[in-house]
Amino acid sequence: MQSSVPAKPAPTVEVYDFRRPTTLAREHSRVLELAFETFARQWGTQLTAKVRVISQVTSEQVLMQTYDDYAASLPATTAMVLCALEDISGKAVIQFPTSAALAWVTHMLGGSGNDRIPERKFTQVEQALISRLMEDALEDLRYSLGSLLTTPIALDSIHYNSQFAQAAATNDLMIVASFEIRVGESTAPATVAFPAEVLLAQLRDAFPMSSGANARSLIEAHLAQLPVEVSLQFAPMAVTPREVLGLAVGDVLPLPHPQHRPLDVAIGSQPLAHAAIGANGSRLAGVIVTTEEKSR
Known part of the structure; x- marks a missing residue:
């Protein structure tokens, strides 16, 4: 007799490379959060001066993820400003909606910027104005990251499809900071991403973590304090x-x-x-x- 019960699917196993962790150490995460909070304040001040509308940028989150996961989290149509890093194959990214950038340009040219603007590519004039804004943003990044960013960085190109931009290899780790940009009454999300190798080396030197030599003793000390x-x-x-089913109040178990x-x-x-x-x-x-x- 044949059973009609389907066979259980084999469990999937996700490979994890402990030599290449995909999460930031708490100390490193806090340092980056402070740096990107400084960048957010600087960027907001720059936008206020250039767009001539009160602007504010708020840093929301800093995490490390693969470039593939980062690109998948973005809208299909968006502005991806790629920035070249000297002697690094991957590129840094400043990403924001094209509609938000077009509203900034409208403000710069004297318009209200309140009309609904569709997502589209920039014209040559629009791209020139936005590139100037991005040059200012890069200056703010250099200042805010300070000694964490030792690699020279410069604007490279602007892409409009997050799936085709290819700023890095699929499995390359990126440090991604998320922001909310408020210009006047309008808000828009934005991200800044760096290849992890660009910042992690300086983080490890400035804020070294425990070495593998004393890892065993640290684990043993931690386990000794766990409540059981x-x-x-x-x-x-x-x-x-x-x-068992017949147990009742008053029964005695010998x-x-x-x-x-x-x-x-x-x-x-x-x-x-x-x-x-x-x-x-x-x-x-x-x-x-x-x-x-x-x-x-």
């Missing part, structure tokens, strides 16, 4: 399902534990010692009488 649940256990007894035998002290199912029942003030307690030696 300890229980005092009687010897177990075997019962049938019928007896345990096979001798009256004068100490209780087992256990963590989970692992016995560690034996204890007699005692008291600690108004609470019951276990008084250790013997311990079990365990090989390490």
Whole structure:
């Protein structure tokens, strides 16, 4: 007889390279957050001066992810300003909606910038004005990142499709900062992304993490402080399902534990010692009488 139950699919296993972590260390993340918060303030001031409308840029998040994941998180049509990095194959990215940038240009040319603008490519004049804004943004980035950005950076090109821009290889790690840009009454999301190798080297030098040499001792010290649940256990007894289902208030379960035998002290199912029942003030307690030696 053949069973019609479908076979369970094989579990998928995601490979993780511990030598190439995809998350930022807490100390490094905080340093980058402070740097990008400074950049946000500088960028907001620059936009206010150039667009001639009160502007504010807010830093929202800093994370590390692959370029493929970063590109997939962006709208299909958007402005991707690629910035060349000396001696680095990957490029930095400043990304924002084209409609937001066109509204900035409208303000710069004396318009209100309140009309709905569709996402589209820039004209030559628009691209020239936006490139000047991006040059100013790069100056703010250099100032804000300071010693973290030792590689010369310059504007390279502007793309309009996030899937075809190819600022880096698919699996290359990027440090991505997310922002909200408010110009007048309009808001728009934006991101700034750097190849991780550009910033991580300086972060490791300035804020070194623990070396692998003392990793074992650090783990052991941490494990020694973890709370674990300890229980005092009687010897177990075997019962049938019928007896379990028939239990009622007042029933007595005759345990096979001798009256004068100490209780087992256990963590989970692992016995560690034996204890007699005692008291600690108004609470019951276990008084250790013997311990079990365990090989390490």
